[in-house]
Amino acid sequence: MPKISGSRRPGIKDVAASAGVSIKTVSRVVNAEEAVHPETRARVLHAIQVLGYVPNTAARSLKSGTGGAIGVVIDTLADPFFAALVSAIETRALTEGLSVLVASSNLDAAQEREQLLSLVAGHQVAGVIFAPVAPEQPYLDPYRAVTPVVAVDRSRAGYDSIVVDDYGATVLAVQQFVDLGHERIAFFDRDERFSTIERRMSGYLDVLRDAGLPFDPELVSETIDGSLDYRSEADRLLALDRPATAFFASNAKAAIGLTAALHRTHRQDTAMIAFGDFSFADVVRPGVSCIDQDPFLIGNAAIERLLALRESPSGEPREWIVPTALLQRGSGEIAAPLPARATASASGAAPASGAAPASASTTTTRGDAR
């Protein structure tokens, strides 16, 4: 159907000629402006159809100074959490007629800077959503008057930030362990590079303190220089004089490694709650209880916020907290082996008495596909 005259792509001029109007009128039709006679509009639309005309984004954004794409910078698309997040953004962007430019920072501050500048200054995107790496992004300041920016997953002062309640969710989870009589609760995979994980860490510490349980550094596994052998670390924690009886896995990757380690040694008696859901969590026995951090919710919140910022500059940037859910699947409800001292209030065997918001829907299909 579309016929390209000569070898050039059809431009607004070709449409204008074909419809017998001026290019300005074509522009008006394309942009759905009011003041066009219905009959003229029909002629123009017909010409557009016939020629297969598509407006040139480059020229448009050159003229207007800001283009029809939004930029997204995340750690890496290879992480299904971020992939799902971008997917949510892309879906919503489509309904606004916006395209999505993705770039990854690979957790490198220099690359983050390069990518952000390329998007904001080079591509003149209509907005940016990014998962911050460096503590500050001062180089964005000159552009922020024109380009709205939203931070996701990790909070940044000065930016509207979409995050989950790391602290609160962790408190809930660890408190559940305490309520079940656990006194040796491991924090599996602390990584000081991530502020989110540090917030989870302080939730953990606060619950211990409030419960009157001593803090034992031996119960904390740390990622040093970006690496931690989950398997041997799990073995270590279980081989302590007073071994860990409950594990709080601070992120999904650690949770997967931990689950694998426990399964290799057939330990089905250790309690575990993971921060972040993962695909097989409800397949293994016992099912792995997870704090569900829904990437689609986060992505949606981020783009909605960005679109709102495009409309009106809005006031002070603030944090927007996306709710989490504690998916009870079994592993989080395992009670401590022996009541030891007389400590906690409740200490049954079945599902926990205390905390934990309801939240059913354990069987959402998410994660792996294909």
Added chain:
Amino acid sequence: MPKISGSRRPGIKDVAASAGVSIKTVSRVVNAEEAVHPETRARVLHAIQVLGYVPNTAARSLKSGTGGAIGVVIDTLADPFFAALVSAIETRALTEGLSVLVASSNLDAAQEREQLLSLVAGHQVAGVIFAPVAPEQPYLDPYRAVTPVVAVDRSRAGYDSIVVDDYGATVLAVQQFVDLGHERIAFFDRDERFSTIERRMSGYLDVLRDAGLPFDPELVSETIDGSLDYRSEADRLLALDRPATAFFASNAKAAIGLTAALHRTHRQDTAMIAFGDFSFADVVRPGVSCIDQDPFLIGNAAIERLLALRESPSGEPREWIVPTALLQRGSGEIAAPLPARATASASGAAPASGAAPASASTTTTRGDAR
């Protein structure tokens, strides 16, 4: 450091003024052209530094007719396979100074068309990589002279296509079942909408034929109208008069569903091979043997092909086959329950004798993270 004069973003003119040269000279420096005096170049570079100048992509691509981004259209980023594929593309693109525009088709032909046209005609991308949905994309023809196009995952005549050897890999897997004495081999989740799955289906059929085994339609699970209840379907296959003893899962999603179903009923005796790896395949017991279809390899091959096409138009488009590996993890090496008739050659219990290329590295961390 960067100082924006007034409120405008610095343009080539500002740099030129600051360095005391003409805009053309700045352009020459930015584009690393030869004919510039070293000293002048230094002055210009310094001015660029000071002003924080970043070339405007829109103007550039308007002038040159083709921009600094490549377009990628895939089913959805929520699918970790495609997410990883895009990640590989993005990584390589970065080294070429290209950005990546992602768009999803959601397996809808109309949306595919819209997205592709937006990328090719609207954004004037430097190239397109897409996972084809509709049988044909004739609307791309007018642009193909200017914009190279590569198909991934699913083959399309007329386009360079990057695919895996669906047929061959399936033959290998099913043959392994036959060698182990299985006579009731299920094809789990046929979906006629996907040509890749149809190719796997014909591999399945051919092995049966060559082995002299009858084809039983009852052993084929079909996705109808896009849905299939994996759990009840698995139950059905296991409850047949002559139940299935081996499962070929035609895709990772089905494999996950199937694995979950088998685990719920504690069936550890059924053989299974999945087309497509998934994160927990080596955690469950028995480990799920998989045909590994590496998204990074595929993505890399696709972008390399695209970059090559940019250099030279090249001759006839062809199919490029990316190798797969059969990861032996246990479930694929389970022999048939009773030797039944005297059929196959080998029929031991331990790892298969026949087919299956070596392929170690079962423990690659892929899939879920975070």
Added chain:
DNA sequence: CCACACGGCGACAACGTTGTCAAGTGGTCG
């Protein structure tokens, strides 16, 4: 000493689109 080549650089147009402004037409009101 002159013609010419060449390295280095700048003026200007053009890419496709939209904003500004003005012009044309027909109708309405005083």
Added chain:
DNA sequence: CGACCACTTGACAACGTTGTCGCCGTGTGG
């Protein structure tokens, strides 16, 4: 009947960059 208004349309400049062409000055060979 004339002035004014609403509505529709078009001419033109401008967005920031690069390609074309030509200019200038210096050196080189005849």
